[in-house]
Amino acid sequence: MSAPVRIAVLGASGRMGRAVIQAASAAASVRVTAAFDRAGSDVIGADIGPLAGLAAMNLKVRDELADAVDDFDVVVDFTRPEASLAALQVCRSAGKGMVIGTTGFSVVQLDQLAAATHEIPIVRAANFSVGVNVCLKLLEQAARALGDDYDVEIVEAHHRHKVDAPSGTALAMGETVAEALGRELSEVAVYGREGHTGERERPTIGFATVRGGDVVGDHSVMFLGDGERIEIAHRASNRLNFANGAVRAAAWLAGRDAGAYGMREVLGLG
Template sequence: MSQTNILVMGASGRMGSMLVKLAEQDPGLNLVAMLERQDCVSNLPDADCVHGFDLDHVLSQAGPGVIIDFTQPEATVETARIARSHQCPLVIGTTGLNKEQDILIQDVASQIPVFWTPNMSIGISVLLELLPKLAQALGPAYDPELMEIHHRMKKDAPSGTALKLAQAVAKAKDWPEEDSLRLCREGMVGERPDREIGVQTLRGGDVVGEHTAYFFGPGERIEVTHKASSRETFAQGALRAAKWISEQAPGRIYSMTDMLGLD
């Protein structure tokens, strides 16, 4: 059986350590390197592969492979630059990137295969296909809203997944995203406009991830909820993406929709 070489960024973190654990159990994957910040390298889990903090140096030791990054925006952007210089495919699960960082990732994707999605769950991917159809079928009498809940350690808000779901609904309704998404309500905001999608954020405890889409209509309310009970769901999706992206050509950013053939 052929194997896909992978390198895991942030390998001592919650997501990184799960990726390492599952990669070692998968006969189709070969874990060639784990990386962390210089002050955290000593926290890396035990694994028979290259350890380090400098991706350039690690690649010279471990050789090429698919790089998986679930870290922070600044670190992910630097990883993307180095991946491009070494012509290594890249899987990104990082959220919270700004527009400038987003543009850089798009530029990198024109030169190396890049897989980037805010949520590696297959269930969320199906939800992204379902919600636009639901919004169109219900029509203008139903007001769409979104709420997301994550653990207290999550740094960005709202979640990348919540934004992606809201954007999908806005597109289905042909509403300009910049005008329709309301990320915060406070004070005397007035009556709810017809073309608005509120995206609300809750943080607390150890919630892995929960997203609920609401459609408030006359005399009834529809709720569609996705709850992730384990980070293993996202890790398995990322490892599956690593195998898939290794066989794709550069030119654009790929997503779960592409991999699952849902487009």
């Protein structure tokens, strides 16, 4: 059996950072060997075990990724775009792979990520849940089978603290459907409706966003035809399903050639 992949967790004090530490502690394929948080954070110097609700692990949170490049093989990053790009520069210099679950990147920032995939391997996904990625495959198949005779609407709900909308997962679902139908999402997306909107135009793909409470993540894609409605939905009850997928991606990524990868490759979905 090969040695566990050494992972560094960014944003260790965040909801997803803690979940990744929990998931990794239960996986034989990886081992957390470094953890980081923003400079000035109250958790700097704290043991990551109790931070994640686990027993002591004798591994302290640090604030400078560049000082620890010999301590990990793959970075797992669920932070914010600026922090992700700072980590990206370190990983490019050190030849380390990244698993990126951060959302909300600008077009310019996405170009920077794309450029980096010529030098290091990166798995980037809007959602690392195995179930969500199976849903994306089902959406592709449904859209191709149903064609242009059905209206498509996407509804997503998340906790009150989420800062971007629609969610990256909702956009990934929209992009999957649009591509299967031969459309450009940027040309057909409608983000919310208000007032006298006129009749719905068939090619559009609608998005509705809900924010409140502690909702981990609900996504529903509706194909609405005359006399019937088909709905493909995913509802997350905790963050461990996302963290388990990210851990699986980190184990898969180690030793890969430079390139842009997604959960389809990780899960063998084609």
